[in-house]
Amino acid sequence: MENKFINAAFVAAAVATGVAAYESDYDVSREGKVYRGLVVVNTEGVSTPARGFELVESPEQEPKAFQNLTPLGQRQQFLIGSELRKRYVEEAKVLAENYVVSELSMQTPFFGKHILSMQAQMMGLYPASDANDLTEWQQGNAVPPVEGADFSEWQQELGAHALPHGLNIFPIEQTGLEADYLLSVNEQNCPLFKKVFYSTAMDLDYIALQGLPYKWSDFVKQRGSTMHEFCEYLEWAWLTSTPLKDQVNMDNLRRDNCHTYNTQYVNALRQFEEENSNLVASEFVEELKEKIAHAAGIQNWSETKRFSRMKKRLQAEHSNADPLPNVYHAYTAFTPDHLYLFAFATLDRNDLDRATYGVRVLPNASTLIFEVDSSNNVHAYLNDRQVTPAGCQPRADCPASVFVNELSKKITFTDIAEACQQ
DSSP: OOOTTOOHHHHHHHHHHTOOOOOOOOOOOOTTOOEEEEEEEEOOOSBOOSSOOSOBSSGGGSOSSSSOBOHHHHHHHHHHHHHHHIIIIIISOOSOSSOOTTTEEEEEESSHHHHHHHHHHHHHHSOSOSTTOOOHHHHHHTSOOOTTOOOHHHHHHHTTOSSGGGOOOOOOEEEOGGGOTTTOOSTTTOHHHIIIIIHHHHHHHHHHHHTSOHHHHHHHHHTTOOHHHHHHHHHHHHHTTOOBTTHHHHHHIIIIIIHHHHHHHHHHHHHHHHHTTTTTTHHHHHHHHHHHHHHTTSSOGGGSHHHHHHHHHHHHTTOOOOOOOOSEEEEEOSSHHHHHHHHHHHBOHHHHHHHTTTTOOOOTTOEEEEEEETTSBEEEEETTEEEOBTTSOTTSOOBHHHHHHHHHHHOOOSOHHHHHTO
């Protein structure tokens, strides 16, 4: 069976750089396998860029909404969810056939493209069904108290389905950007990150702009924009097959100048993380450690930070109930670069370089998965390439206790919010 999470743009980048593909005899089937816990971290699907440059041949195709999930991105996420369903619902049977709220936790940054990416993925994991169908009594009670409105036409069209065609909706946890240190550490919520890295990023951006042909360097500068935004725009046009004026030159800029810039940017981020104790990934590392430790029976559920967080939320809603543990945890990282830094902090670094073909620039809809099996061994996959969890040996069993111990060594901040203020 082919590896289904390998992104075509990712492979193309590897071929362009002449890096040998990562070899693996990994069988993607989960038939008959038993798992005690799953952590799935994704990046958003292909989205519109942060700004427009009016370079599209047909003006009506210029993006009207920025940083918005595209239909292509929706399809990417739905396909990922469909494959996850095949593996963990149909084959391994970790999850029930129909959505059970206590089995899953979902968390994304507080941005539309991230929330919609998670919704689209969950619609693939749990497609339309009759699980939420209403009885006749419930259908009658579903009529809203709106005086003068006649809902009979829509009631008849829906039939027993709560939503059209039996679609599901999903509760996704979000934290505002100012306080999201789990998935979204960046220059806006972390002064330390801005102080130490932002000047480096601006220098890289300036040098990359200077490297453009004068016409395009001047074009970007006159619009008060950056190399980062320009490359994001070109990538969006290429992935969505949106024709641009001067298409040949635009393709060359995207393939050569933007590829070089993006690689230098990720390498600078990687160096920042090495020199600053995995600041961006710190909170995620701690969260992952708890998830693996609980799944493997090393840590009690009631001792985790998530239990405490959910308990406080229930108490705020005047409930004394204890929150239930989940077997499946889904996250959307703030950017593909954030996902790379999560992988950099939690995987064997040599293995990570092989698994990313040495490119390090992850495409949209990339996926990082951690599994805890019935023997309490941890398996990790980046875009469906099998990779070695940190602290473990390549192509050997990785006991959860070893992985948890290694993650513990990487947690150097007791309070990431406080550290960011330094």
